[in-house]
Amino acid sequence: MSHRNARLTVHGRRLLIERVISGRPVAHVAAEMGISRTTAHKWVRRFRSEGPSGLADRSSRPRSTPHRTPAGLEARVCRLRQDRKLGPARLGPILGLPASTVHRILTRHGLHRLAWLDRPTGTVIRRYERDRPGELVHIDVKKLGRIPDGGGHRTLGRQAGRVTRGAMGFDFIHSAVDDHSRLAYSEIHSDEKVATCAAFLTRAAAFFHAHGIASIERVLTDNAWAYRKGLAWKAALATLGATGKLTRAYRPQTNGKVERFNRTLLEEWAYLRPYTSNEQRSQALADFLHTYNHHRCHTALAGKPPITRVNNVPGQYN
Template sequence: MSHRNARLTVHGRRLLVDRVCSGRPVAHVAAEMGISRPTAHKWLRRWRSEGESGLIDRSSRPHRTPHRTSAAIEARICRLRQDRKLGPARLGPVLGMPASTVHRVLTRHGLNRLAFLDRPTGRLIRRYEREHPGELIHIDVKKLGRIPDGGGHRTLGRQAGRATRSNAGFDYVHSAVDDHSRLAYSEIHPDEKVTTCAGFLTRAAAFFHRQGITRIERVLTDNAWAYRKGLAWKNALADLGATGKLTRPYRPQTNGKVERFNRTLADEWAYQRPYTSNTERTAALADFIHTYNHHRCHTALGGCIDHERC
Protein backbone atom coordinates (compact mmCIF):
# COMPACT_ATOMS: atom_id res chain seq x y z
CA MET A 1 0.00 0.00 0.00
CA SER A 2 1.36 3.45 -0.93
CA HIS A 3 1.76 6.31 1.47
CA ARG A 4 -1.55 8.18 1.59
CA ASN A 5 0.09 11.44 0.41
CA ALA A 6 2.17 9.87 -2.35
CA ARG A 7 1.49 11.24 -5.82
CA LEU A 8 1.98 7.83 -7.43
CA THR A 9 0.77 4.44 -6.26
CA VAL A 10 2.72 1.28 -7.08
CA HIS A 11 0.53 0.93 -10.17
CA GLY A 12 1.37 4.50 -11.20
CA ARG A 13 5.09 3.81 -10.80
CA ARG A 14 4.77 0.80 -13.07
CA LEU A 15 3.11 3.03 -15.66
CA LEU A 16 5.96 5.51 -15.29
CA VAL A 17 8.54 2.77 -15.92
CA ASP A 18 6.59 1.35 -18.89
CA ARG A 19 6.26 4.74 -20.57
CA VAL A 20 9.93 5.61 -20.14
CA CYS A 21 11.01 2.16 -21.33
CA SER A 22 8.89 2.64 -24.46
CA GLY A 23 11.31 5.40 -25.49
CA ARG A 24 9.61 8.54 -24.22
CA PRO A 25 11.66 11.25 -22.47
CA VAL A 26 11.61 11.16 -18.67
CA ALA A 27 10.75 14.88 -18.48
CA HIS A 28 7.65 14.41 -20.64
CA VAL A 29 6.40 11.41 -18.67
CA ALA A 30 7.02 13.16 -15.35
CA ALA A 31 5.06 16.24 -16.48
CA GLU A 32 2.00 14.28 -17.59
CA MET A 33 1.97 12.27 -14.35
CA GLY A 34 2.28 15.38 -12.17
CA ILE A 35 5.64 14.61 -10.57
CA SER A 36 9.09 16.18 -10.70
CA ARG A 37 11.91 14.85 -12.84
CA PRO A 38 14.05 13.95 -9.79
CA THR A 39 11.16 11.87 -8.45
CA ALA A 40 10.76 10.11 -11.79
CA HIS A 41 14.49 9.35 -11.95
CA LYS A 42 14.38 8.06 -8.36
CA TRP A 43 11.76 5.41 -9.20
CA LEU A 44 13.56 4.50 -12.39
CA ARG A 45 16.83 3.98 -10.50
CA ARG A 46 15.11 1.79 -7.93
CA TRP A 47 13.39 -0.25 -10.63
CA ARG A 48 16.65 -0.80 -12.54
CA SER A 49 18.54 -1.87 -9.43
CA GLU A 50 15.82 -3.84 -7.57
CA GLY A 51 13.12 -4.68 -10.09
CA GLU A 52 9.44 -4.66 -9.05
CA SER A 53 10.31 -4.62 -5.34
CA GLY A 54 12.00 -1.26 -5.84
CA LEU A 55 8.63 0.35 -6.64
CA ILE A 56 7.23 -0.38 -3.18
CA ASP A 57 7.28 2.32 -0.48
CA ARG A 58 9.98 2.21 2.15
CA SER A 59 9.88 3.34 5.73
CA SER A 60 11.09 6.91 6.25
CA ARG A 61 12.35 6.09 9.75
CA PRO A 62 16.08 6.92 10.07
CA HIS A 63 18.52 4.12 10.83
CA ARG A 64 19.77 5.96 13.91
CA THR A 65 18.62 8.97 15.95
CA PRO A 66 21.62 10.25 17.95
CA HIS A 67 19.70 13.19 19.43
CA ARG A 68 16.78 11.16 20.76
CA THR A 69 15.96 11.64 24.43
CA SER A 70 17.81 9.10 26.58
CA ALA A 71 15.96 6.17 28.12
CA ALA A 72 16.67 7.45 31.65
CA ILE A 73 15.08 10.84 30.96
CA GLU A 74 12.11 9.21 29.23
CA ALA A 75 11.60 7.02 32.29
CA ARG A 76 11.66 10.10 34.53
CA ILE A 77 9.09 11.87 32.33
CA CYS A 78 6.79 8.85 32.49
CA ARG A 79 7.21 8.53 36.24
CA LEU A 80 6.33 12.20 36.84
CA ARG A 81 3.34 11.90 34.53
CA GLN A 82 2.00 8.91 36.46
CA ASP A 83 2.78 10.32 39.90
CA ARG A 84 1.71 13.95 39.48
CA LYS A 85 -0.72 13.74 36.50
CA LEU A 86 0.77 16.90 34.98
CA GLY A 87 0.67 17.82 31.30
CA PRO A 88 3.63 18.62 29.00
CA ALA A 89 3.34 22.38 29.59
CA ARG A 90 3.95 21.90 33.33
CA LEU A 91 6.33 18.96 33.13
CA GLY A 92 8.60 20.82 30.70
CA PRO A 93 9.77 23.54 33.17
CA VAL A 94 10.19 20.94 35.93
CA LEU A 95 12.53 18.90 33.73
CA GLY A 96 14.10 21.84 31.90
CA MET A 97 12.87 20.51 28.56
CA PRO A 98 10.60 21.85 25.81
CA ALA A 99 6.94 20.91 26.24
CA SER A 100 6.91 19.51 22.69
CA THR A 101 9.66 17.01 23.59
CA VAL A 102 7.79 15.94 26.71
CA HIS A 103 4.64 15.46 24.65
CA ARG A 104 6.43 13.27 22.10
CA VAL A 105 7.83 11.09 24.87
CA LEU A 106 4.40 10.72 26.50
CA THR A 107 2.85 9.83 23.16
CA ARG A 108 5.57 7.25 22.50
CA HIS A 109 4.74 5.53 25.79
CA GLY A 110 0.96 5.85 25.49
CA LEU A 111 0.66 8.35 28.35
CA ASN A 112 -0.39 11.41 26.36
CA ARG A 113 -4.02 11.18 27.52
CA LEU A 114 -4.99 11.18 31.15
CA ALA A 115 -8.00 9.06 30.23
CA PHE A 116 -5.50 6.24 29.60
CA LEU A 117 -4.37 6.36 33.25
CA ASP A 118 -5.97 5.03 36.39
CA ARG A 119 -6.15 8.20 38.53
CA PRO A 120 -5.47 6.65 41.97
CA THR A 121 -2.51 4.49 40.92
CA GLY A 122 -1.26 6.17 37.75
CA ARG A 123 -1.14 2.82 35.96
CA LEU A 124 -1.73 2.70 32.22
CA ILE A 125 -5.13 1.28 31.34
CA ARG A 126 -7.08 0.97 28.09
CA ARG A 127 -10.67 1.90 28.79
CA TYR A 128 -11.65 1.59 25.18
CA GLU A 129 -10.68 -2.10 25.06
CA ARG A 130 -12.59 -5.00 26.56
CA GLU A 131 -10.82 -7.21 29.07
CA HIS A 132 -11.11 -10.55 27.30
CA PRO A 133 -11.93 -11.94 23.83
CA GLY A 134 -15.61 -12.45 23.09
CA GLU A 135 -16.81 -9.81 25.53
CA LEU A 136 -17.80 -7.55 22.63
CA ILE A 137 -17.91 -8.18 18.87
CA HIS A 138 -18.22 -5.25 16.45
CA ILE A 139 -20.18 -5.90 13.22
CA ASP A 140 -20.65 -3.68 10.19
CA VAL A 141 -21.23 -3.83 6.41
CA LYS A 142 -18.99 -2.22 3.78
CA LYS A 143 -20.63 -1.49 0.41
CA LEU A 144 -18.39 -1.86 -2.66
CA GLY A 145 -19.15 -1.43 -6.35
CA ARG A 146 -18.72 -4.64 -8.34
CA ILE A 147 -15.92 -4.82 -10.91
CA PRO A 148 -17.03 -5.59 -14.49
CA ASP A 149 -15.26 -8.38 -16.39
CA GLY A 150 -12.15 -6.94 -17.96
CA GLY A 151 -11.68 -4.39 -15.19
CA GLY A 152 -13.11 -1.05 -14.15
CA HIS A 153 -11.71 2.47 -14.17
CA ARG A 154 -8.72 1.53 -12.00
CA THR A 155 -7.55 -0.89 -14.69
CA LEU A 156 -8.79 0.74 -17.90
CA GLY A 157 -8.61 4.40 -16.92
CA ARG A 158 -11.36 6.81 -15.90
CA GLN A 159 -12.89 7.39 -19.32
CA ALA A 160 -12.81 3.77 -20.49
CA GLY A 161 -14.04 2.51 -17.12
CA ARG A 162 -17.22 4.58 -17.24
CA ALA A 163 -18.57 2.57 -20.15
CA THR A 164 -18.18 -0.72 -18.27
CA ARG A 165 -19.56 0.09 -14.87
CA SER A 166 -23.25 0.60 -15.67
CA ASN A 167 -25.56 -1.81 -13.83
CA ALA A 168 -22.61 -3.57 -12.24
CA GLY A 169 -24.32 -3.52 -8.85
CA PHE A 170 -22.75 -3.75 -5.40
CA ASP A 171 -21.10 -6.23 -3.08
CA TYR A 172 -21.82 -6.06 0.65
CA VAL A 173 -18.83 -7.04 2.78
CA HIS A 174 -20.05 -8.15 6.22
CA SER A 175 -17.29 -7.96 8.85
CA ALA A 176 -16.98 -8.89 12.53
CA VAL A 177 -14.08 -7.73 14.74
CA ASP A 178 -13.37 -8.85 18.30
CA ASP A 179 -12.92 -5.81 20.54
CA HIS A 180 -10.06 -7.22 22.62
CA SER A 181 -7.95 -9.18 20.15
CA ARG A 182 -8.92 -7.43 16.86
CA LEU A 183 -9.47 -10.88 15.33
CA ALA A 184 -11.54 -10.30 12.18
CA TYR A 185 -13.88 -12.29 9.96
CA SER A 186 -15.49 -11.16 6.68
CA GLU A 187 -17.84 -12.49 4.03
CA ILE A 188 -19.12 -11.02 0.76
CA HIS A 189 -22.87 -11.12 0.08
CA PRO A 190 -25.21 -9.57 -2.51
CA ASP A 191 -27.31 -7.77 0.14
CA GLU A 192 -27.64 -6.82 3.81
CA LYS A 193 -31.06 -8.32 4.50
CA VAL A 194 -32.05 -9.77 7.86
CA THR A 195 -31.49 -13.41 6.92
CA THR A 196 -28.09 -12.57 5.42
CA CYS A 197 -26.99 -10.71 8.53
CA ALA A 198 -28.24 -13.49 10.82
CA GLY A 199 -26.46 -16.18 8.84
CA PHE A 200 -23.26 -14.16 8.86
CA LEU A 201 -23.41 -13.78 12.65
CA THR A 202 -23.78 -17.54 13.09
CA ARG A 203 -20.81 -18.30 10.82
CA ALA A 204 -18.71 -15.54 12.41
CA ALA A 205 -19.38 -17.04 15.85
CA ALA A 206 -18.27 -20.44 14.56
CA PHE A 207 -15.07 -18.89 13.21
CA PHE A 208 -14.30 -17.20 16.53
CA HIS A 209 -15.01 -20.49 18.33
CA ARG A 210 -12.41 -22.25 16.16
CA GLN A 211 -9.91 -19.55 17.11
CA GLY A 212 -10.47 -20.09 20.84
CA ILE A 213 -13.19 -17.50 21.53
CA THR A 214 -15.78 -19.94 22.82
CA ARG A 215 -18.44 -17.46 23.95
CA ILE A 216 -19.70 -14.15 22.55
CA GLU A 217 -21.30 -11.98 25.20
CA ARG A 218 -22.35 -8.85 23.28
CA VAL A 219 -22.60 -7.80 19.64
CA LEU A 220 -22.36 -4.11 18.70
CA THR A 221 -23.92 -2.90 15.42
CA ASP A 222 -25.24 0.28 13.87
CA ASN A 223 -28.96 1.10 13.68
CA ALA A 224 -29.77 -0.65 10.40
CA TRP A 225 -33.27 -2.13 10.26
CA ALA A 226 -31.94 -5.70 10.14
CA TYR A 227 -30.22 -5.22 13.50
CA ARG A 228 -33.03 -3.26 15.16
CA LYS A 229 -36.13 -5.14 14.04
CA GLY A 230 -35.08 -8.35 12.31
CA LEU A 231 -36.47 -11.47 14.00
CA ALA A 232 -33.86 -13.72 12.37
CA TRP A 233 -31.11 -11.49 13.79
CA LYS A 234 -32.62 -11.63 17.29
CA ASN A 235 -32.96 -15.40 17.05
CA ALA A 236 -29.32 -15.71 16.03
CA LEU A 237 -28.30 -13.64 19.07
CA ALA A 238 -30.46 -15.80 21.30
CA ASP A 239 -28.91 -19.00 19.93
CA LEU A 240 -25.48 -17.65 20.84
CA GLY A 241 -26.60 -16.41 24.24
CA ALA A 242 -25.38 -12.93 23.26
CA THR A 243 -26.90 -9.50 23.84
CA GLY A 244 -27.38 -7.08 20.96
CA LYS A 245 -26.14 -3.53 21.42
CA LEU A 246 -26.80 -0.58 19.08
CA THR A 247 -24.63 2.48 18.53
CA ARG A 248 -25.90 5.99 19.07
CA PRO A 249 -27.70 7.25 15.92
CA TYR A 250 -25.36 9.14 13.57
CA ARG A 251 -22.41 8.23 15.77
CA PRO A 252 -20.24 5.71 13.83
CA GLN A 253 -17.32 6.35 16.22
CA THR A 254 -19.10 4.10 18.72
CA ASN A 255 -18.43 1.19 16.37
CA GLY A 256 -14.98 2.53 15.60
CA LYS A 257 -13.00 -0.71 15.62
CA VAL A 258 -14.90 -2.30 12.76
CA GLU A 259 -15.15 1.08 10.98
CA ARG A 260 -11.33 1.28 11.11
CA PHE A 261 -11.16 -2.31 9.89
CA ASN A 262 -13.32 -1.31 6.91
CA ARG A 263 -10.73 1.30 5.99
CA THR A 264 -7.94 -1.27 6.22
CA LEU A 265 -10.09 -3.63 4.18
CA ALA A 266 -10.39 -1.02 1.44
CA ASP A 267 -6.71 0.01 1.47
CA GLU A 268 -5.12 -3.42 1.72
CA TRP A 269 -7.61 -5.55 -0.21
CA ALA A 270 -10.38 -3.85 -2.22
CA TYR A 271 -8.23 -1.06 -3.70
CA GLN A 272 -4.82 -2.61 -3.12
CA ARG A 273 -4.32 -3.37 -6.83
CA PRO A 274 -6.32 -3.05 -10.05
CA TYR A 275 -8.45 -6.21 -10.33
CA THR A 276 -9.65 -7.35 -13.74
CA SER A 277 -12.91 -8.91 -12.49
CA ASN A 278 -15.15 -9.07 -9.46
CA THR A 279 -14.34 -12.77 -9.07
CA GLU A 280 -10.64 -12.00 -8.81
CA ARG A 281 -11.22 -9.46 -6.04
CA THR A 282 -13.56 -11.81 -4.18
CA ALA A 283 -11.00 -14.62 -4.30
CA ALA A 284 -8.34 -12.33 -2.81
CA LEU A 285 -10.37 -11.68 0.36
CA ALA A 286 -9.45 -14.97 2.07
CA ASP A 287 -5.72 -14.28 1.75
CA PHE A 288 -6.17 -10.76 3.14
CA ILE A 289 -8.12 -12.02 6.17
CA HIS A 290 -5.48 -14.66 6.87
CA THR A 291 -2.70 -12.06 6.64
CA TYR A 292 -4.62 -9.62 8.82
CA ASN A 293 -5.25 -12.20 11.54
CA HIS A 294 -1.97 -14.12 11.55
CA HIS A 295 0.81 -11.97 10.09
CA ARG A 296 -0.10 -8.28 10.22
CA CYS A 297 1.08 -6.36 13.29
CA HIS A 298 -1.31 -3.83 14.88
CA THR A 299 -0.19 -0.56 16.44
CA ALA A 300 -3.29 -0.56 18.68
CA LEU A 301 -2.03 -3.81 20.19
CA GLY A 302 1.52 -2.60 20.71
CA GLY A 303 2.80 -4.36 17.59
CA CYS A 304 1.22 -7.72 18.44
CA ILE A 305 -0.67 -9.98 16.07
CA ASP A 306 -4.33 -10.71 16.79
CA HIS A 307 -4.08 -14.39 17.72
CA GLU A 308 -1.20 -13.67 20.13
CA ARG A 309 -3.69 -11.97 22.46
CA CYS A 310 -6.46 -14.60 22.42
Protein backbone atom coordinates in the same frame (compact mmCIF):
# COMPACT_ATOMS: atom_id res chain seq x y z
CA MET B 1 15.75 5.14 38.88
CA SER B 2 17.36 1.95 37.57
CA HIS B 3 19.63 2.17 34.54
CA ARG B 4 21.78 -0.30 32.62
CA ASN B 5 24.82 0.26 34.88
CA ALA B 6 22.90 0.20 38.18
CA ARG B 7 24.43 -1.96 40.91
CA LEU B 8 21.06 -2.62 42.54
CA THR B 9 17.85 -3.72 40.94
CA VAL B 10 14.67 -4.27 42.96
CA HIS B 11 15.78 -7.88 43.48
CA GLY B 12 19.21 -6.69 44.66
CA ARG B 13 17.60 -4.30 47.13
CA ARG B 14 15.55 -7.13 48.58
CA LEU B 15 18.72 -9.21 48.92
CA LEU B 16 20.40 -6.30 50.70
CA ILE B 17 17.51 -6.01 53.16
CA GLU B 18 17.46 -9.77 53.82
CA ARG B 19 21.15 -9.75 54.68
CA VAL B 20 20.82 -6.74 56.98
CA ILE B 21 17.75 -8.19 58.71
CA SER B 22 19.69 -11.43 59.35
CA GLY B 23 21.92 -9.38 61.66
CA ARG B 24 24.92 -8.56 59.49
CA PRO B 25 26.44 -5.05 59.61
CA VAL B 26 25.25 -2.70 56.88
CA ALA B 27 28.85 -1.75 56.00
CA HIS B 28 29.81 -5.39 55.38
CA VAL B 29 26.76 -6.04 53.20
CA ALA B 30 27.41 -2.85 51.21
CA ALA B 31 31.01 -3.92 50.53
CA GLU B 32 29.89 -7.34 49.36
CA MET B 33 27.38 -5.85 46.93
CA GLY B 34 29.75 -3.18 45.59
CA ILE B 35 27.78 -0.16 46.80
CA SER B 36 28.46 2.63 49.25
CA ARG B 37 27.33 2.55 52.87
CA THR B 38 25.27 5.68 52.17
CA THR B 39 23.30 3.86 49.45
CA ALA B 40 22.83 0.78 51.62
CA HIS B 41 21.53 2.86 54.54
CA LYS B 42 19.18 4.68 52.16
CA TRP B 43 17.45 1.46 51.11
CA VAL B 44 17.34 0.13 54.66
CA ARG B 45 15.75 3.39 55.79
CA ARG B 46 13.15 3.27 53.00
CA PHE B 47 12.31 -0.34 53.81
CA ARG B 48 11.77 0.43 57.48
CA SER B 49 9.52 3.41 56.73
CA GLU B 50 7.57 2.12 53.70
CA GLY B 51 7.94 -1.64 53.72
CA PRO B 52 8.58 -3.71 50.55
CA SER B 53 6.94 -1.03 48.36
CA GLY B 54 9.74 1.35 49.35
CA LEU B 55 12.24 -0.73 47.36
CA ALA B 56 10.59 0.10 44.03
CA ASP B 57 11.89 2.82 41.75
CA ARG B 58 10.47 6.28 42.27
CA SER B 59 9.62 8.81 39.60
CA SER B 60 12.35 11.36 38.95
CA ARG B 61 9.74 14.07 38.49
CA PRO B 62 10.24 16.96 40.95
CA ARG B 63 7.62 17.46 43.64
CA SER B 64 7.04 21.04 42.55
CA THR B 65 7.65 22.95 39.29
CA PRO B 66 7.37 26.68 40.11
CA HIS B 67 8.07 27.75 36.53
CA ARG B 68 5.36 25.60 34.97
CA THR B 69 2.83 27.39 32.76
CA PRO B 70 -0.14 28.62 34.85
CA ALA B 71 -3.20 26.39 34.80
CA GLY B 72 -5.39 29.11 33.32
CA LEU B 73 -3.06 29.57 30.36
CA GLU B 74 -2.86 25.81 29.84
CA ALA B 75 -6.65 25.72 29.75
CA ARG B 76 -6.63 28.40 27.02
CA VAL B 77 -4.15 26.35 24.98
CA CYS B 78 -6.35 23.26 25.27
CA ARG B 79 -9.51 25.18 24.45
CA LEU B 80 -8.01 26.73 21.30
CA ARG B 81 -6.66 23.36 20.24
CA GLN B 82 -10.08 21.75 20.51
CA ASP B 83 -11.99 24.65 18.98
CA ARG B 84 -9.69 25.56 16.08
CA LYS B 85 -7.61 22.37 15.60
CA LEU B 86 -4.39 24.43 15.27
CA GLY B 87 -0.88 23.10 15.80
CA PRO B 88 1.80 24.43 18.24
CA ALA B 89 3.44 26.64 15.61
CA ARG B 90 0.19 28.57 15.11
CA LEU B 91 -1.07 28.48 18.69
CA GLY B 92 2.21 29.86 20.04
CA PRO B 93 2.00 33.36 18.48
CA ILE B 94 -1.68 33.67 19.41
CA LEU B 95 -0.94 33.03 23.09
CA GLY B 96 2.56 34.49 23.22
CA LEU B 97 4.19 31.14 24.00
CA PRO B 98 7.02 29.23 22.31
CA ALA B 99 5.81 26.40 20.07
CA SER B 100 7.80 23.93 22.20
CA THR B 101 5.91 25.02 25.33
CA VAL B 102 2.57 24.66 23.56
CA HIS B 103 3.55 21.17 22.41
CA ARG B 104 4.47 20.13 25.97
CA ILE B 105 1.12 21.43 27.24
CA LEU B 106 -0.80 19.57 24.53
CA THR B 107 1.16 16.38 25.27
CA ARG B 108 0.47 16.74 29.00
CA HIS B 109 -3.27 16.89 28.32
CA GLY B 110 -3.35 14.21 25.60
CA LEU B 111 -4.20 16.65 22.79
CA HIS B 112 -1.00 16.53 20.73
CA ARG B 113 -2.48 14.17 18.11
CA LEU B 114 -5.38 15.48 16.04
CA ALA B 115 -6.29 11.86 15.25
CA TRP B 116 -7.19 11.48 18.93
CA LEU B 117 -9.85 14.20 18.69
CA ASP B 118 -13.37 14.03 17.36
CA ARG B 119 -13.07 16.51 14.49
CA PRO B 120 -16.56 18.09 14.70
CA THR B 121 -16.60 18.58 18.49
CA GLY B 122 -12.89 18.57 19.42
CA THR B 123 -13.46 16.22 22.36
CA VAL B 124 -10.90 13.52 23.06
CA ILE B 125 -12.02 10.16 21.71
CA ARG B 126 -12.11 7.70 24.59
CA ARG B 127 -10.33 4.48 23.69
CA TYR B 128 -11.49 1.28 25.30
CA GLU B 129 -10.79 -2.42 25.09
CA ARG B 130 -12.66 -5.36 26.58
CA ASP B 131 -10.81 -7.63 28.99
CA ARG B 132 -11.30 -10.98 27.27
CA PRO B 133 -12.01 -12.43 23.80
CA GLY B 134 -15.69 -12.79 22.98
CA GLU B 135 -16.86 -10.22 25.52
CA LEU B 136 -17.77 -7.83 22.69
CA VAL B 137 -17.84 -8.31 18.90
CA HIS B 138 -18.20 -5.38 16.49
CA ILE B 139 -20.18 -5.99 13.27
CA ASP B 140 -20.57 -3.68 10.27
CA VAL B 141 -21.25 -3.78 6.52
CA LYS B 142 -19.16 -2.05 3.85
CA LYS B 143 -20.66 -1.50 0.39
CA LEU B 144 -18.39 -1.74 -2.68
CA GLY B 145 -19.23 -1.31 -6.35
CA ARG B 146 -18.77 -4.51 -8.37
CA ILE B 147 -15.99 -4.67 -10.95
CA PRO B 148 -17.03 -5.32 -14.59
CA ASP B 149 -15.29 -8.10 -16.53
CA GLY B 150 -12.04 -6.78 -17.95
CA GLY B 151 -11.60 -4.33 -15.10
CA GLY B 152 -12.89 -0.93 -14.11
CA HIS B 153 -11.32 2.51 -14.26
CA ARG B 154 -8.38 1.45 -12.06
CA THR B 155 -7.38 -1.01 -14.79
CA LEU B 156 -8.53 0.69 -18.00
CA GLY B 157 -8.39 4.36 -17.07
CA ARG B 158 -11.13 6.84 -16.25
CA GLN B 159 -12.80 7.04 -19.65
CA ALA B 160 -12.40 3.47 -20.93
CA GLY B 161 -13.36 1.94 -17.60
CA ARG B 162 -16.19 4.31 -16.86
CA VAL B 163 -19.49 2.63 -15.96
CA THR B 164 -22.73 4.32 -15.02
CA ARG B 165 -22.82 4.59 -11.24
CA GLY B 166 -24.48 1.50 -9.77
CA ALA B 167 -24.88 -0.21 -13.15
CA MET B 168 -22.87 -3.25 -12.03
CA GLY B 169 -24.53 -3.38 -8.63
CA PHE B 170 -22.81 -3.63 -5.28
CA ASP B 171 -21.07 -6.14 -3.05
CA PHE B 172 -21.84 -5.96 0.67
CA ILE B 173 -18.87 -6.97 2.82
CA HIS B 174 -20.10 -8.10 6.23
CA SER B 175 -17.34 -8.02 8.86
CA ALA B 176 -17.06 -9.04 12.52
CA VAL B 177 -14.13 -7.99 14.74
CA ASP B 178 -13.49 -9.21 18.28
CA ASP B 179 -12.93 -6.19 20.54
CA HIS B 180 -10.16 -7.69 22.68
CA SER B 181 -8.08 -9.68 20.17
CA ARG B 182 -9.02 -7.84 16.91
CA LEU B 183 -9.58 -11.26 15.28
CA ALA B 184 -11.64 -10.54 12.15
CA TYR B 185 -14.03 -12.44 9.90
CA SER B 186 -15.62 -11.19 6.65
CA GLU B 187 -17.99 -12.44 3.96
CA ILE B 188 -19.18 -10.95 0.66
CA HIS B 189 -22.93 -10.90 0.00
CA SER B 190 -25.30 -9.31 -2.46
CA ASP B 191 -27.40 -7.52 0.19
CA GLU B 192 -27.65 -6.56 3.85
CA LYS B 193 -31.11 -7.93 4.59
CA VAL B 194 -32.08 -9.38 7.94
CA ALA B 195 -31.72 -13.03 6.91
CA THR B 196 -28.26 -12.35 5.45
CA CYS B 197 -27.08 -10.52 8.57
CA ALA B 198 -28.43 -13.25 10.87
CA ALA B 199 -26.78 -16.06 8.88
CA PHE B 200 -23.50 -14.13 8.83
CA LEU B 201 -23.58 -13.74 12.62
CA THR B 202 -24.02 -17.49 13.04
CA ARG B 203 -21.07 -18.28 10.75
CA ALA B 204 -18.92 -15.58 12.38
CA ALA B 205 -19.58 -17.13 15.80
CA ALA B 206 -18.54 -20.53 14.42
CA PHE B 207 -15.35 -18.99 13.03
CA PHE B 208 -14.48 -17.39 16.38
CA HIS B 209 -15.24 -20.66 18.19
CA ALA B 210 -12.90 -22.55 15.85
CA HIS B 211 -10.13 -20.08 16.68
CA GLY B 212 -10.45 -20.32 20.46
CA ILE B 213 -13.23 -17.87 21.34
CA ALA B 214 -15.73 -20.15 23.04
CA SER B 215 -18.69 -17.77 23.17
CA ILE B 216 -19.85 -14.27 22.24
CA GLU B 217 -21.39 -12.24 25.04
CA ARG B 218 -22.36 -9.02 23.26
CA VAL B 219 -22.61 -7.86 19.64
CA LEU B 220 -22.23 -4.15 18.82
CA THR B 221 -23.69 -2.82 15.55
CA ASP B 222 -24.87 0.44 14.02
CA ASN B 223 -28.55 1.38 13.83
CA ALA B 224 -29.41 -0.34 10.53
CA TRP B 225 -32.95 -1.68 10.35
CA ALA B 226 -31.80 -5.30 10.20
CA TYR B 227 -30.08 -4.95 13.59
CA ARG B 228 -32.86 -2.95 15.25
CA LYS B 229 -36.03 -4.68 14.08
CA GLY B 230 -35.04 -7.91 12.36
CA LEU B 231 -36.63 -10.95 14.03
CA ALA B 232 -34.12 -13.33 12.43
CA TRP B 233 -31.26 -11.21 13.81
CA LYS B 234 -32.72 -11.31 17.32
CA ALA B 235 -33.24 -15.06 17.01
CA ALA B 236 -29.59 -15.53 16.01
CA LEU B 237 -28.49 -13.51 19.04
CA ALA B 238 -30.70 -15.59 21.31
CA THR B 239 -29.30 -18.83 19.89
CA LEU B 240 -25.77 -17.65 20.69
CA GLY B 241 -26.80 -16.36 24.11
CA ALA B 242 -25.51 -12.92 23.16
CA THR B 243 -26.90 -9.46 23.82
CA GLY B 244 -27.31 -6.98 20.97
CA LYS B 245 -25.97 -3.43 21.48
CA LEU B 246 -26.48 -0.41 19.20
CA THR B 247 -24.16 2.55 18.73
CA ARG B 248 -25.35 6.08 19.27
CA ALA B 249 -26.68 7.58 16.05
CA TYR B 250 -23.99 9.30 13.97
CA ARG B 251 -21.24 8.16 16.34
CA PRO B 252 -19.09 5.69 14.36
CA GLN B 253 -16.32 6.04 16.97
CA THR B 254 -18.31 3.73 19.26
CA ASN B 255 -17.98 0.96 16.68
CA GLY B 256 -14.47 2.11 15.91
CA LYS B 257 -12.64 -1.21 15.78
CA VAL B 258 -14.70 -2.57 12.88
CA GLU B 259 -14.74 0.89 11.24
CA ARG B 260 -10.94 0.88 11.33
CA PHE B 261 -10.93 -2.67 10.02
CA ASN B 262 -13.08 -1.51 7.07
CA ARG B 263 -10.44 1.07 6.22
CA THR B 264 -7.72 -1.59 6.35
CA LEU B 265 -9.96 -3.81 4.23
CA LEU B 266 -10.07 -1.16 1.50
CA GLU B 267 -6.38 -0.27 1.61
CA GLU B 268 -4.96 -3.79 1.83
CA TRP B 269 -7.52 -5.77 -0.16
CA ALA B 270 -10.15 -3.90 -2.22
CA TYR B 271 -7.84 -1.14 -3.52
CA LEU B 272 -4.52 -2.93 -3.08
CA ARG B 273 -4.13 -3.57 -6.83
CA PRO B 274 -6.23 -3.32 -10.01
CA TYR B 275 -8.54 -6.32 -10.42
CA THR B 276 -9.74 -7.48 -13.83
CA SER B 277 -12.99 -8.96 -12.53
CA ASN B 278 -15.21 -8.95 -9.49
CA GLU B 279 -14.53 -12.66 -8.96
CA GLN B 280 -10.79 -12.03 -8.82
CA ARG B 281 -11.26 -9.45 -6.06
CA SER B 282 -13.61 -11.74 -4.14
CA GLN B 283 -11.13 -14.62 -4.24
CA ALA B 284 -8.41 -12.39 -2.79
CA LEU B 285 -10.42 -11.76 0.39
CA ALA B 286 -9.53 -15.09 1.99
CA ASP B 287 -5.78 -14.44 1.62
CA PHE B 288 -6.17 -10.97 3.10
CA LEU B 289 -8.06 -12.31 6.14
CA HIS B 290 -5.45 -15.00 6.78
CA THR B 291 -2.67 -12.42 6.60
CA TYR B 292 -4.56 -9.99 8.83
CA ASN B 293 -5.32 -12.56 11.53
CA HIS B 294 -2.10 -14.57 11.51
CA HIS B 295 0.74 -12.40 10.20
CA ARG B 296 -0.08 -8.68 10.05
CA CYS B 297 1.28 -6.79 13.06
CA HIS B 298 -1.18 -4.63 14.98
CA THR B 299 -0.04 -1.49 16.79
CA ALA B 300 -2.70 -1.95 19.50
CA LEU B 301 -1.36 -5.48 20.18
CA ALA B 302 2.30 -4.59 20.70
CA GLY B 303 3.13 -5.44 17.10
CA LYS B 304 1.60 -8.92 17.24
CA PRO B 305 -1.13 -10.36 14.96
CA PRO B 306 -4.63 -10.86 16.43
CA ILE B 307 -4.44 -14.67 16.61
CA THR B 308 -1.70 -14.45 19.28
CA ARG B 309 -4.05 -12.72 21.69
CA VAL B 310 -7.04 -15.04 21.53
CA ASN B 311 -5.89 -17.46 24.22
CA ASN B 312 -3.78 -15.07 26.29
CA VAL B 313 -4.50 -12.60 29.08
CA PRO B 314 -4.08 -8.88 28.26
CA GLY B 315 -0.50 -7.91 27.53
CA GLN B 316 0.82 -11.48 27.15
CA TYR B 317 1.54 -13.13 23.82
CA ASN B 318 2.97 -16.33 22.44
